[in-house]
Amino acid sequence: MPDQFLFAIEVMINGLMAGVLYALVALGFVLIFKSSGIFNYAQGVFALFAALTLVGLQEGQIPFSHLINAIFGTHIHHFGWHIHSVIAIAMTVAVMVLLAILVERYILRHLVNQPDIILFMATIGLAYFMEGFGDLMWGSEIKTLDIGLPQGGSFWIEENTAWLGGENFYGFFIDRLDIVAAIVAAILVLALTLFSQYTKQGRALRAVADDHQAALSVGISLRYIWVLVWAIAGIVALVAGIMWGSKSGVQFSLSLIALKALPVLMLGGFTSIPGAIVGGLIIGVGEKLFEFTIGAPFLGGATENWFAYVLALLFLVFRPQGLFGDKIIERV
Amino acid sequence: MKDTIDSYVTADGRTIGGVMMEMKNITLRFGGVVAIKDISFDIREGEIRAIIGPNGAGKSSMLNVISGFYHPQEGEVWFRGERRPTMKPHNVARQGIARTFQNIALFNGMSVLDNVMTGRLTQMKTGIIAQSLWYGRAQKEEFQNREIVEKIIDFLEIQHIRKTPVGRLPYGLKKRVELARALAAEPKLLLLDEPMAGMNVEEKEDMSRFILDANDEFGTTIALIEHDMGVVMDLSDRVVVMDYGKKIGDGTPEEVRNNQAVIDAYLGVAHD
């Protein structure tokens, strides 16, 4: 096989892996949008906040230490212990559930029946608040997140694929972390699907996504479902935060992946879970492949920054409901 | 008046018990519109109670008050001997009051079976952790409820569409699925908002039979809104008549039919 072709395949595989992360963030959006019609701008910040909390707990950082030091002139920063990553993850899950409860209690509850734009604005406010709060609580320096996931290229794959190409091809280079991310994401999606299909809470969740009035009439509490959905979205954000944070460190830019989720949603449709996944993968592969074949050789590179948005724009023009979204038919 | 005695037996041999639900001086306003004006009436254990009246009379509003979707500005709601505080609709449902809607409200993306299963939510007790782990008790509960749901599905003769997404069903069947979902809750009180609207004669006969059987076999107390006078006369034990938000008649079908105010309302005699 020609080496150029093999390189393209490698680029594609790496794109798939990036796409998994986009898909995870988009999944968080879809869950909340489907059940409450709210576009949660803060979803990306949730991922950042979750990752910050995880690192902080793991490293035994003292929350608000900067603030405490500034007020009392102390110099505290760490408790001096480390917490096992599994326990730290469990604690972070608890924090995300608590966050969901607080969001429902102090934001959603007061804004029911308000126009969508107001709720959207509220989530923008929430995003900035959470960002500042995360900084205040855990400090703003870049942190390394290491929960013991395998890192670095897989030699096994490299060695066993080298024969495919000629002199210049050393086998596919695939980061083991990416493989783990893909597996974890697949398990997460499967678990969510089983949960929504075969448990009573899952059934209630689908019911609320479908019709609020009818859901109320069978005794479903909308508040409970909102807490549930935001908690699940928080956990999905944690998973995305772990993957992204392990790869490139926990830093502010993590919250910007939310902006990449937007074109993913335009592709996949705002209400479709399969759409979020397929859309994420398409954008991940598309932007890497475009950069490799056209962007870098002909356009001076860095096309990854805008490719997704242009693709989304094309979709908006030709298929506004996305790949899997419900067809929009204006009632007249 | 029958109200003064505790219970009685109908001509067809059903026992009607004491008062289950009592509405006292209910007034409901929407801005300047008075949808319900100082109405009182009761619903007895085991009876089929009809609410009738011309379009816009306030019938649906009354049903919405009973089911907690609307909250009246004045008046009291008494359920099973206790005054009910202002309550969210999902809590009313949990008290054993199920309903259907005038403009069908089903979960269109879900199958008939799943729709009817949602009717069981008020009866399922296991928590989210047990459910997520599909732990023994949760599994057992799911199967037990599934059994009850299958019975309801048989009862309403919709086995052949069990797996069909509800959105694809014709109107008449949707109405039937909505009834199935409400019955699945094994409600003490069942509220039906025009269960036969838009149906042909044959469908109406089926629906009437289901309503009578539900009342007879499960002992479900039923309050229903209906425009078809023939159906109302056949089904109901007592009838409330509303017009422009006011109650203009209350009694057996026979009494109501001979009530001059009711006749006037239906013949469109001018209001002063």
Ligand SMILES: Nc1ncnc2c1ncn2[C@@H]1O[C@H](COP(=O)(O)OP(=O)(O)OP(=O)(O)O)[C@@H](O)[C@H]1O
């Ligand atoms: N949510 C609402 N907001 C504002 N006005 C309402 C609302 N619901 C009902 N109304 C008004 O209350 C009045 C009674 O309406 P309702 O739907 O109860 O009548 P109805 O007897 O059920 O009529 P129909 O036979 O046409 O179903 C109408 O004037 C209606 O416009």
Ligand SMILES: [Mg+2]
């Ligand atoms: Mg009505």
